[in-house]
Amino acid sequence: MLRLSNAISCVLVALAAAASSSASSQPFENSAIVRTIDLGGSLVHVTTTFALKALKDAVNVYTITLTEEEIFNTSWLEVNVKGKQHPLTITYSGAPAGSKFHNLDVNLETPLDAGATLNLVLETVQTHATWPWPKEAAQDEKQSLKYETSLFVLSPYNTSVQRTKLKSSSPGILSYTTPDNVQAFTLESPVTKSGATVTYGPYNNIPSSATPEFLARYQQPVVLHYNYDYPVLEVLSLKRAAEISHWGANLNIQDDIVLHNAGPQLKGHFSRLQHQTQSFYGRGAPHVLPLFTVQLPPGIRNTYYIDQIGNVSTSRLRVAPSVARGSKNTQNSIMELKPRYPIMGGWNYTYTLGWDASLGDSGSYNSKTGKYIVSVPVMTEFPGAVVNDAELSIILPEGATDVDYVAPFPALSNDVSTHVTYLDTIGRPMVTFKYKNLTNKHAKPIYVSYRVPITAHLRKPMAVATVLLTLFTFAMVARRVDLTIHKTSTKKM
Numbered sequence: 001m002l003r004l005s006n007a008i009s010c011v012l013v014a015l016a017a018a019a020s021s022s023a024s025s026q027p028f029e030n031s032a033i034v035r036t037i038d039l040g041g042s043l044v045h046v047t048t049t050f051a052l053k054a055l056k057d058a059v060n061v062y063t064i065t066l067t068e069e070e071i072f073n074t075s076w077l078e079v080n081v082k083g084k085q086h087p088l089t090i091t092y093s094g095a096p097a098g099s100k101f102h103n104l105d106v107n108l109e110t111p112l113d114a115g116a117t118l119n120l121v122l123e124t125v126q127t128h129a130t131w132p133w134p135k136e137a138a139q140d141e142k143q144s145l146k147y148e149t150s151l152f153v154l155s156p157y158n159t160s161v162q163r164t165k166l167k168s169s170s171p172g173i174l175s176y177t178t179p180d181n182v183q184a185f186t187l188e189s190p191v192t193k194s195g196a197t198v199t200y201g202p203y204n205n206i207p208s209s210a211t212p213e214f215l216a217r218y219q220q221p222v223v224l225h226y227n228y229d230y231p232v233l234e235v236l237s238l239k240r241a242a243e244i245s246h247w248g249a250n251l252n253i254q255d256d257i258v259l260h261n262a263g264p265q266l267k268g269h270f271s272r273l274q275h276q277t278q279s280f281y282g283r284g285a286p287h288v289l290p291l292f293t294v295q296l297p298p299g300i301r302n303t304y305y306i307d308q309i310g311n312v313s314t315s316r317l318r319v320a321p322s323v324a325r326g327s328k329n330t331q332n333s334i335m336e337l338k339p340r341y342p343i344m345g346g347w348n349y350t351y352t353l354g355w356d357a358s359l360g361d362s363g364s365y366n367s368k369t370g371k372y373i374v375s376v377p378v379m380t381e382f383p384g385a386v387v388n389d390a391e392l393s394i395i396l397p398e399g400a401t402d403v404d405y406v407a408p409f410p411a412l413s414n415d416v417s418t419h420v421t422y423l424d425t426i427g428r429p430m431v432t433f434k435y436k437n438l439t440n441k442h443a444k445p446i447y448v449s450y451r452v453p454i455t456a457h458l459r460k461p462m463a464v465a466t467v468l469l470t471l472f473t474f475a476m477v478a479r480r481v482d483l484t485i486h487k488t489s490t491k492k493m
């Protein structure tokens, strides 16, 4: 074991040596790197465009380097050729020994020849990357957050010019870091602010920066402090159960949710009067959540919204008509959820939201393979919120076999088990997926396929018939018994 790891580190050292000695034979150079960071609440969207130029023939692997903090905070990542919607394959190629950065190899699909140029767009979503500052706010105060990132986008290749723009959704940028020791890359001011945007750079003629030397010498954290006008929301826990029933052709989806307002803690007590006055003048505190809206599928029925006290009747639902599967019209139903009390910073809110939908809207039968296929979304997009812990269970019809699924991204864990409910004879197969740190980008469907043998279709009616027969017999017996008792008791009285 020890020898093996020694061997590996020898190889790494050799590779590192090869990499540094061949600095002049880099396969690419970057004409420009532009990083745009949309400062948010619990989600921060980052778009980085690499304008690259091939320096050799037939090169097809471009390496993107992320810093350690970035990779730990990144929950979703995709690389596209600019203007295309076809994500490229990325291979994680690890962190060079002793370094504080991670390499991702992007497969360009079409090899480039020397002189050819291409624009690659790296899109990431960071979670839990901001924090409220100050940590407490009174009901009538503003909310402000801090966000930290690294000054330079790293790259193993030389870069002619790079800049980073941080954009806040509201104009109040309270403070930002002025970087040190960047005279080598710019003669101008190293940072400028214009309205709600702070720009670091342009920085010129940056050598290969994915090296420990560059990091030690030039890399530095930059921190922004900005006002944020919306509540910072986290879903601490989402448990979704999707139950497929062929009997009744129904798909029931139920979400059990613990929502958390991760904004500044409320200073002092909550005053409903103050809240109402503020809302009346349209100046509701940004760190108070009075209501929120989610988009549900079209054509849903029997929607229920329950909290720990019971049915919450202060909600509004506008159901969009059910549309034919595969149709391009994807208008959703809109549900406005209004909790019984506004949710203040630091508070949790636990509720259940469920609905029925016609199975035909998301499922179909393939007569060639003899299998049913049903699509179930991993989650319903929760605007601006991260989902810390999610568990999705798909409960298949009783007796289903040959269970298979296609998932849009890997789960932390998944397994197939059996779920037994009332009127079930042999239980239903259940597929469970667990996830952490889901974002709006993860609200995608899982496709489950399965076979239901004819005997399984009959099992339910048989079970119901048996139960009914038993009830009927029991009722008859009970009635006789009851009558007898009744008679005897009246006689005695």
Ligand SMILES: *[C@@H]1O[C@H](CO)[C@@H](O)[C@H](O)[C@H]1NC(C)=O
Pocket (backbone or CB within 6 Å): 023, 024, 025, 026, 029, 055, 158, 206, 207, 208
């Ligand atoms: C990259 O930049 C370094 C220093 O600025 C230079 O020595 C080297 O030749 C450059 N490499 C390429 C491939 O342009």
Ligand SMILES: *[C@@H]1O[C@H](CO)[C@@H](O)[C@H](O)[C@H]1NC(C)=O
Pocket (backbone or CB within 6 Å): 069, 072, 073, 128, 129, 148, 149
């Ligand atoms: C995200 O980044 C911030 C700032 O760099 C850091 O304090 C925090 O611990 C990171 N979160 C995770 C999960 O690594």
Ligand SMILES: *[C@@H]1O[C@H](CO)[C@@H](O)[C@H](O)[C@H]1NC(C)=O
Pocket (backbone or CB within 6 Å): 311, 312, 313, 314, 315, 316
């Ligand atoms: C629950 O509240 C909704 C309004 O959101 C109402 O339409 C429905 O009838 C209520 N259900 C029950 C069982 O009270």
Ligand SMILES: *[C@@H]1O[C@H](CO)[C@@H](O)[C@H](O)[C@H]1NC(C)=O
Pocket (backbone or CB within 6 Å): 236, 258, 260, 346, 347, 348
């Ligand atoms: C919110 O829920 C989390 C996890 O269940 C718990 O750790 C935390 O103490 C709760 N916060 C409040 C204010 O109840």
Ligand SMILES: *[C@@H]1O[C@H](CO)[C@@H](O)[C@H](O)[C@H]1NC(C)=O
Pocket (backbone or CB within 6 Å): 127, 128, 436, 437
């Ligand atoms: C999810 O985020 C939390 C908090 O930022 C972090 O500690 C954890 O490592 C992340 N988990 C995964 C699997 O990304």
